[in-house]
Amino acid sequence: MKHIYMDNNATTAVRPEVLEAMLPFYREQFGNPSSVHWAGRAVSGAVEKAREQVATLINCAPAEIVFVSCGSEGDNMAIKGTAEALREKGNHIITTSVEHPAVLNTCEYLEKQGFRVTYLPVDKDGMLDLKELEAAITAETILISVMWANNETGNLYPIEEIGAIARKYKVRFHTDAVQTVGKIPVDVQKANVDLLVLSGHKLGAPKGVGAIYIRRGTRMNALIHGGHQERNRRAGTYNVAGIVGLGLACELAGAEMAESAVRIAGLRDRLQEGIMSAIPEIKLNGHPTRRLPNTLNISFAYIEGESLLLNFDMKGIAASSGSACTSGSLEPSHVMGAMCVDVVLAHSSTRFSLGRDNTEEEVDYVLEILPPIVQRLREMSPLYNRKEPLSCEECQVIRKVH
Numbered sequence: 001m002k003h004i005y006m007d008n009n010a011t012t013a014v015r016p017e018v019l020e021a022m023l024p025f026y027r028e029q030f031g032n033p034s035s036v037h038w039a040g041r042a043v044s045g046a047v048e049k050a051r052e053q054v055a056t057l058i059n060c061a062p063a064e065i066v067f068v069s070c071g072s073e074g075d076n077m078a079i080k081g082t083a084e085a086l087r088e089k090g091n092h093i094i095t096t097s098v099e100h101p102a103v104l105n106t107c108e109y110l111e112k113q114g115f116r117v118t119y120l121p122v123d124k125d126g127m128l129d130l131k132e133l134e135a136a137i138t139a140e141t142i143l144i145s146v147m148w149a150n151n152e153t154g155n156l157y158p159i160e161e162i163g164a165i166a167r168k169y170k171v172r173f174h175t176d177a178v179q180t181v182g183k184i185p186v187d188v189q190k191a192n193v194d195l196l197v198l199s200g201h202k203l204g205a206p207k208g209v210g211a212i213y214i215r216r217g218t219r220m221n222a223l224i225h226g227g228h229q230e231r232n233r234r235a236g237t238y239n240v241a242g243i244v245g246l247g248l249a250c251e252l253a254g255a256e257m258a259e260s261a262v263r264i265a266g267l268r269d270r271l272q273e274g275i276m277s278a279i280p281e282i283k284l285n286g287h288p289t290r291r292l293p294n295t296l297n298i299s300f301a302y303i304e305g306e307s308l309l310l311n312f313d314m315k316g317i318a319a320s321s322g323s324a325c326t327s328g329s330l331e332p333s334h335v336m337g338a339m340c341v342d343v344v345l346a347h348s349s350t351r352f353s354l355g356r357d358n359t360e361e362e363v364d365y366v367l368e369i370l371p372p373i374v375q376r377l378r379e380m381s382p383l384y385n386r387k388e389p390l391s392c393e394e395c396q397v398i399r400k401v402h
């Protein structure tokens, strides 16, 4: 059976060159970079080289990069570290209703600690109204946290403009760029961000390593206390091999970005157009143009996303569903909910996230097997077989479109 991986927003394969570069640090170069002896010295240079590689990709100074274990840790550090450090100044945080749980659940935690959080709504395309953002800022606001790109829809948020607003009101600005770094150009200077988080496993480096950019002079508390690593910003013995892998993955992503973004967007568009021309009653979720080059989120009315994924899986295709099965109850994703996607459509939301290894042949294979699967699942659906059209407004709209 063919194996086709179209779930690169969940994680990516470690690039072979990255793995090669990492291996010596599990073998002969096993030292702890904090040790002053030969074994430590042999690897501390590699950590600093990786720091430079990461810094170059996002246009900051190497000293502004702190290595962490993953995107979730970076987001926790940015938000909790700011909240604690600036508590005297204010207790209000602004974020959006479509953030990753790494941000949303951290904000919810802080609410329990007495902080006030504004969760900005989005429109039906998942976009923010920046006037609402500006209006939410008060003298108490200490942090604005807006993701650069959404993991489910691929929507890109206007980070430069938000950065300018944050600057105007002298409010710190954090962006979760876990889905962005490595896919499109990211420049922390242009974007006016103070804190930015990225994660290795989304860009061809291994799981278990990430980084946070902390603008020079930004006062914030550490999340992990212990040794003096990372200038006291983040304790813990260095994950040297992971850091080396992250550095190389960043360098490769930077070198290939222009070409690979165009190629991947071409494949994504081929997939989108193929689906749209072959299957009626579907809905594109998210903004049609302001989105990552690799992401396509689409709802197939009357179908459970999970059943579609199961059928895909049997054909060797890995994609992802927008609904998460939590404790027995099928809850549509909070992102679909925030966009007011009708519940029938939200349940069928399916995310294809392409990567550098995907080919035209793979897209064509998906296009070949998808329509009959959708048709078969629809025939089994009581909703599809109803004589009456669905009451949901959006479903009626898509019925008319096709």
Ligand SMILES: Cc1ncc(COP(=O)(O)O)c(C=O)c1O
Binding pocket: 009, 010, 069, 070, 071, 072, 073, 075, 100, 102, 147, 149, 150, 151, 176, 178, 179, 199, 200, 201, 210
């Ligand atoms: C937007 C976004 N933020 C944060 C994370 C968490 O990153 P990690 O898996 O490295 O903890 C993810 C992972 O899917 C993500 O997509």
